Amino acid sequence: MDAGKLLLRSRRANQRLHSLIPGGAHTYAKGEDQFPEGMAPVISHGLGAHVWDVDGNEYIEYGSGLRSVSLGHVHPRVLEAVSRELGRGSNFVRPSMLEIEAAERFLATVPTADMVKFAKNGSDVTTAAVRLARAATGRSKIAVCREHPFFSTDDWFIATTPMNAGIPDQPTVKFPYGDLEATEEVLRGGDIACVILEAATSVEPEPGYLAKLRDLVHAHGALLVFDEMITGFRWSEAGAQGLYGVTPDLSTFGKALGNGFAVSALAGRREIMEQGGLRDSRERVFLLSTTHGAESPSLAAAMAVMDTYVEEGITARLHELGDRLAAGVRAAAAGMGVEEHVVVRGRASNLVFVTLDENGQPSQKYRTLFLRQLIAGGVLGPSFVVSAGLTEEDIDRTVDVVAQACVVYRKALDSGDPTAWMGGRPVKPVFRAYS
Template identity: 55%
Template structure:
């Protein structure tokens, strides 16, 4: 396979740049994340495969920014959506479906007494911080600096390189600590004693498991300092387990935030937690009320129906087991290819089997965006689309085999680039770049004629 036709995709991408800032509605979907002139514009998907507007077919990874765990067009979810679609999506009062979905959710998540649905986990996480501030009367947020993204709202954007427009006063309310380093968190809490409202973190990441005792230590420090513990389960929820990472590691937060996989691509997220915190946004509290999540589309019926179908799929089948099995086969296969080629120190697949990434390094062993660009180019040409190797339960043995073959096909170019030290000679145009950077790449993607 040698895919080299992206003509219609490139034309549509040029038009997107004229009318959509960045040419995409999500930073990670930007054309700057792919080799120049090789960013497919997609048309449809089925299972773990997608087709672009030029007719190219790809095995896709990281599907829907890791939100599609059951596969594109998963029929039980689609059927559940069809069943409610004709009866209306949005009403002036709650529906019975809202109660059923909430009950489904609370059967899965340990320690959660209440839940409120919304459209994205960014809002849920920011609301968790507001609740924590209200409950404690404090303003500072301690967040894990080793975990790349928590929210699109100011409290977190202010900590990023691309923080233009965030007031200085907001930026000064955040403190960071290191994952798997209890002393770094202890230092933050001691230096800001009585001022930290909450600790916000992922219980684990795809690349890093918690050391023994770390999460329990975080829980104990939060209790000692009267700090609210917030677990961001946006990625880990329904990928580590249906009950999230907290169910796997046995440490229960005060609040947790959810998104991505809980709707298999449909727009639904959630804030869940202990009643004493969640009810601050309710109607039965004697305390000043917190403005909790409130939006026009927060509980539209289609996404709630999709969520309930996902819950049934996880109860009746084993999507997590499938992801772990296929991810392990993928990592083992590609790492064996790289070991046989003598470049395992420069190109490897790492992480939890259900949440894999590939590491690209230059001749000195340093992480390299140009080498990443080259590898992406070579696997794209061989029908594999993905900024990661994050699998879904829909990835078949044939999909895994094709992906391993594509990585094998990329070896000669990668070896040559290591030998010459000039991967740029093997691809045309700019290198890929971090999505959340302050300045655009020196070479912009052409927007075409007006």
């Protein structure tokens, strides 16, 4: 792809975005700075696992909607459910029957939880979990997993990142994943209301780790919170807690729950959740009160997603596709002798790739080179996170594009400098202090 010729409308659209929206996108991870210079397509529409930009270019898409569109765009069951509710009204002065049905469906799908409350995005529900844990324990500090990149846009988490301008000091501390001894040190420091983590990401937990962590957290009087934004449905229909058999006190879901529609969920033990309700004698917690939290079309989408996952074995399908992709990418990299530099990691349903330089260190320059080659080959993939909209042919086509990218990667490694293949400035990390 000649970016100068084939992305003219996208480049103009990006200029308009920056003049109207701080950062040029409503999510930092979708920002133009996350893509090679001049190669950040602006999307027109999508179908299944394919998207088209405003210039008319078609791409095979990975990581759709920041991992939220796991069934594929315009999925018929989801579309039918949403369309049906659009003709019945979307928001009322009192709860609708759909709220009962959606809650029952969620708790049947995630049977480790006793109660659920819906909201619109992940930050809503992770912050609600933090507030509830503080009220339940009478403590103020939050312990977040050091290796996990994101939990919330709210102050209690963003204060721990390099983008902490405008945020006062927060009582948030960090602990290392998989290290129970170091975690106990953090807990011994006192005043920890809850420990929040993703049960797994690119690294599987050691056998027994999550159960021992839960026991340790409880022994120190804190609550255990699983952030299931990514693991929910991709690990199993019941999330990581269902797969690993460890029940947290509270858990949060989103992303795949709505297949791109705005819905998230806070779930957990009844005795804790009830403190945010009307049937508890303790001091009340302002848990979640959102105008659009129970908006009907999104709840209908969530119900359709849950039904589809359970009835059609979507989680298994994601793993099949991911296994095929990972094997192909690794073979392509090995074929060009770059298997130690283009590395695929993670569970098959949630694959990421790492780009390493000649010294084996993570490199934004080599990531830029690699992304540029993918986009030029018609693959839009800041990750290799699959959706069920992909076909085996899509996977095979992706592997072919990766193989061509590895040819260029090998040339750059041999030259000792990838600059000539970057096409401009390198892509940048999301969390950084200055633009």
